[in-house]
Amino acid sequence: MPELPEVTALASFLDEHLAGAEVTKLQIGAFFALKTAEPPYTALTGRIVDSVWCRGKFVVISTVPDRQEDGPEDSRSNGNERLHLMFHLAKAGWVHYYDELPQTKLKSGKVLIDARVGFRKDGRELGFDLTEAGTWKRLAIYVVRSPEDVPAVAELGPEPLDSAFDLETFSKLLTHRQQIKGVLRNQKMIAGIGNAYSDEILHVAKLSPFALASSLEPEEVERLYAALRATLMDAIREASGKPPSELKDSKRSSMRVHGRTGEACPVCGDTVQEVSFSDSSLQYCPTCQTGGKLLADRRTSKFLK
CATH class of the missing domain: 1.10.8.50 (Helicase, Ruva Protein; domain 3)
Structure with missing residues (x-):
């Protein structure tokens, strides 16, 4: 199972590559992995990646509205305008990153890909797949307005490398x-x-x-x-x-x-x-x-x- 060091490195890698990118698609290959219904996962399309970070073993991709459409005001200052794509890789899940995202459409139940997330940045189409090996399917995907809307995140203890954790x-x-x-x-x-x-x-x-x-x-x-x-x-x-x-x-x-x-x-x-x-x-x-x-x-x- 990926733990804090790997999740931290993964979030840092995704932040480096995806910050500022436009979300172009979120395809779900295994609907049992999607744990939320409101807001709908389709609401992410067209939004801009503000940052990628982690909380415990959860990776959090924070997005804001496209400021070109919503006016000059910096939407990062308005927490109500954020949407977060979050995932927990469980025991056997992982991320497969692409500098050039495959354009094939996922067929639910026919592939080993739980989800495919696409982005557009500097004229390129990039993104990643979420996959899970084994028979126990526990990889979890969330689309939420606040990470604390996920009960498991709200219940998390302190981060062990936080300065306050003395x-x-x-x-x-x-x-x-x-x-x-x-x-x-x-x-x-x-x-x-x-x-x-x-x-x-x-x-x-x-x-x-x-x-x-x-x-x-x-x-x-x-x-x-x-x-x-x-x-x-x-x-x-x-x-x-x-x-x-x-x-x-x-x-x-x-x-x-x-x-x-x-x-x-x-x-x-x-x-x-x-x-x-x-x-x-x-x-x-x-x-x-x-x-x-x-x-x-x-x-x-x-x-x-």
Whole structure:
């Protein structure tokens, strides 16, 4: 699943290429992916891309009316005139960007393309497709007047790299008897971190994924906070400037423990271990994170004593 670093890089890439472009089309190939009906998705046609940004794992394409049609007043100052095209790529969704957009028309139910978005900029027709692999179709597309109109966005916790997200703010999230892995992944507590980067953050912090948040010592909380910030900032730097087609491979290649079961830990050389759940898994290093103890498969047993 794309997480904060990849979504940040993707939004930055799209902003660079699409800011100032006119929206020429939004074709829906899988209508179950479109989660909103008002305003209609056709209302985007003819509008101008003001900016592309992200909130958590959501990409937000903000548009304003064509000022040539609506007069000289800068419509960016009027929030009521904005429309936002938003999408969440879920577990297996992705963006395929085109410098020259294919002109074929999507046929609903006949293709693997959930949506095609076209733009005109500097006389060129460009755009991207939203696609989703696998049998579980969870990619979601929204057209809204405010990002907060999407309930999942309204409920998001703070952005972990925001200047306001300081150590004190982070510490206040760690008061429950919840495993720290779950806290990091909980979008209502912290936006944008998923399964992969929570593994990476905990490895850098040298903490067990099953440690209870409320049991962490002050020094461990400080270490975890520093690991969170450093891991995400390093990942954003690694992903920055790359086109969408390279972001998945870049993410995989930069992982220390996530997705590397059976390989050597890059820090201590111990073998990276895995814990399997019904629909996911986590990876960790016993030497670095659990004092050499193995964590049991959570589908059948609890933490090994």
